[in-house]
Amino acid sequence: MTDPAYDYDLFVIGAGSGGVRASRIAAGYGARVAVAEEYRVGGTCVIRGCVPKKLLVYGSHFAEELQDAANYGWTVEKMTFDWPTLRDAVAKDVDRLNAAYTNTLNSNKVEHFLDRATITGPNSVRLASGREITAKHILVAVGAWPVMPEFEGSEHCITSNEVFHLESLPRRVVIAGAGYIALEFAGIFNALGSHVTVVNRSETILRSYDASLRDRLLQITMARGIEYKFNCGIERVEQHEEGCLMVHMKGQPDPLPADAVLVATGRRPKTDGLGLENAGIELGAHGEIVVDELGQTTCPSIFAVGDVTNRVQLTPVAIREGHAFADRVFGGKDTRVSYDCIPSAVFSQPPLASVGLTEAQAREKLGSNVKIFTSDFRPMKNIFGHRPERGLYKLVVDAQTDKVLGVHLIGPEAPEVLQAAAIAVKAGLTKADFDATVALHPSMAEELVLMR
Numbered sequence: 001m002t003d004p005a006y007d008y009d010l011f012v013i014g015a016g017s018g019g020v021r022a023s024r025i026a027a028g029y030g031a032r033v034a035v036a037e038e039y040r041v042g043g044t045c046v047i048r049g050c051v052p053k054k055l056l057v058y059g060s061h062f063a064e065e066l067q068d069a070a071n072y073g074w075t076v077e078k079m080t081f082d083w084p085t086l087r088d089a090v091a092k093d094v095d096r097l098n099a100a101y102t103n104t105l106n107s108n109k110v111e112h113f114l115d116r117a118t119i120t121g122p123n124s125v126r127l128a129s130g131r132e133i134t135a136k137h138i139l140v141a142v143g144a145w146p147v148m149p150e151f152e153g154s155e156h157c158i159t160s161n162e163v164f165h166l167e168s169l170p171r172r173v174v175i176a177g178a179g180y181i182a183l184e185f186a187g188i189f190n191a192l193g194s195h196v197t198v199v200n201r202s203e204t205i206l207r208s209y210d211a212s213l214r215d216r217l218l219q220i221t222m223a224r225g226i227e228y229k230f231n232c233g234i235e236r237v238e239q240h241e242e243g244c245l246m247v248h249m250k251g252q253p254d255p256l257p258a259d260a261v262l263v264a265t266g267r268r269p270k271t272d273g274l275g276l277e278n279a280g281i282e283l284g285a286h287g288e289i290v291v292d293e294l295g296q297t298t299c300p301s302i303f304a305v306g307d308v309t310n311r312v313q314l315t316p317v318a319i320r321e322g323h324a325f326a327d328r329v330f331g332g333k334d335t336r337v338s339y340d341c342i343p344s345a346v347f348s349q350p351p352l353a354s355v356g357l358t359e360a361q362a363r364e365k366l367g368s369n370v371k372i373f374t375s376d377f378r379p380m381k382n383i384f385g386h387r388p389e390r391g392l393y394k395l396v397v398d399a400q401t402d403k404v405l406g407v408h409l410i411g412p413e414a415p416e417v418l419q420a421a422a423i424a425v426k427a428g429l430t431k432a433d434f435d436a437t438v439a440l441h442p443s444m445a446e447e448l449v450l451m452r
């Protein structure tokens with residue numbers, strides 16, 4: 001396999017979810033592999049995405065747990081919260097993971113350069129430090145980058161890149177956008193005691209999720225004190241004395257005062273300045289690298305995986321794409337990625353989780369041949385905690401075949417419940433299979449097999 005004409009068999013640009021997996025697997029097949037990383041090994045998920053975000057969700061959730069504690073007989077005195085303690089503990093865990101990912105590269109004999117790489121031709125890259133490297137194959141796994149819309153004063157705003165490093169907990173937070181990142185951080189800051197206003201250009205939050213879940217999330221988060229301003233966008237942000245920001249919005253007479261403005265209006269493939277034109281690589285309308293179903297770009301020696309291809313921006317998908325690439329190109333296996341029934345979750349408070357077709361998608365596809373089963377319940381935990389919030393579980397079923405086409409959940413621990421349900425949907429199980437399964441009691445998950 002090794003071709004002495006090149007420095008490496010594989011050069012990977014980006015040591016994130018997709019790049020690290022591809023490097024490790026290719027090296028395991030005996031390929032000589034190197035990877036360049038311009039920031040920190042681990043990539044978005046580990047360094048400034050899924051992992052630190054989930055730790056902040058856990059950290060903020062104590063507000064609710066500590067309130068509930070009294071009902072269980074606990075006395076918690078002087079309940080206070082210290083942002084720098086949580087922030088620094090999260091940063092320390094990120095350091096631990098960064099080291100673990102670096103060790104993975106070392107122990108798999110993947111050479112790594114902490115440097116930015118650009119493509120100079122079909123088989124060559126240049127590191128920012130000046131070194132030229134040749135490789136038989138190049139894998140582009142550079143991920144995506146937060147989009148900052150153009151408006152006056154945008155330099156005073158932060159994105160998800162900076163939110164993990166805030167000096168102090170902002171008393172008032174304005175969040176632009178109503179997608180994953182916006183609603184996850186709205187939940188975190190709201191639970192930590194900040195006043196949160198979500199500003200969105202449309203009336204729809206989390207567009208890709210089932211409408212009943214979205215409505216429920218809106219209702220609960222509004223009751224928890226999150227304010228929403230729909231059909232408007234940020235026009236300009238002014239910085240006043242002592243760091244106070246004034247957020248002016250289109251169509252809103254009064255500006256909003258804020259201590260932090262988080263812009264979460266999507267992420268764009270990080271292809272700018274990457275030298276893709278030097279290898280004739282075609283880009284799509286959103287700056288994404290166009291690939292075929294095997295991840296091959298319009299340059300046959302160059303492949304791309306993960307967010308940079310703008311297909312499904314989720315870590316497990318980037319990992320699978322990286323693994324499949326290495327299997328096919330270096331392992332002689334025809335591994336493919338199945339994009340059908342990918343489960344996803346929003347770690348809002350409460351969280352929601354989903355797999356398969358929403359009710360609207362099923363009705364569009366099957367017309368009236370759709371059966372909907374729902375369970376609208378008040379989790380035991382909420383009853384004991386004197387919280388009126390209700391969970392909602394929904395099954396979308398093909399009325400002709402009885403197949404469960406979609407499972408949609410909102411409520412405590414919904415993502416934990418959904419993963420197992422996703423196996424059933426992926427396996428094509430029927431509503432009768434769900435009904436035939438004995439409930440596990442007492443649990444919230446039992447609602448899945450009790451819907452009639």
Ligand SMILES: Cc1cc2nc3c(=O)[nH]c(=O)nc-3n(C[C@H](O)[C@H](O)[C@H](O)COP(=O)(O)OP(=O)(O)OC[C@H]3O[C@@H](n4cnc5c(N)ncnc54)[C@H](O)[C@@H]3O)c2cc1C
Binds near residue numbers: 042048144181274
């Ligand atoms: C706040 C946030 C929360 C998220 N939460 C979740 C979640 O809960 N669940 C989930 O599944 N997904 C989540 N995601 C999405 C997930 O992080 C991404 O889908 C995933 O990291 C994509 O992996 P990747 O390999 O394509 O890119 P990345 O992990 O982004 O890795 C790309 C790497 O390439 C490096 N790089 C870029 N250009 C160059 C260059 N020219 N030279 C060298 N290196 C370069 C970057 O520094 C980066 O380390 C979240 C994202 C964000 C921002």
Ligand SMILES: NC(=O)c1ccc[n+]([C@@H]2O[C@H](COP(=O)([O-])OP(=O)(O)OC[C@H]3O[C@@H](n4cnc5c(N)ncnc54)[C@H](O)[C@@H]3O)[C@@H](O)[C@H]2O)c1
Binds near residue numbers: 205206
């Ligand atoms: N739990 C998870 O799995 C998780 C968490 C965070 C991020 N992610 C991934 O990262 C991606 C990026 O997250 P995100 O929240 O930034 O994007 P998103 O696509 O989820 O949401 C973007 C939001 O910004 C709004 N918007 C877009 N352009 C705008 C503009 N010019 N002005 C005002 N509003 C605008 C959209 O209407 C939408 O509400 C997600 O699509 C997801 O794949 C996943």
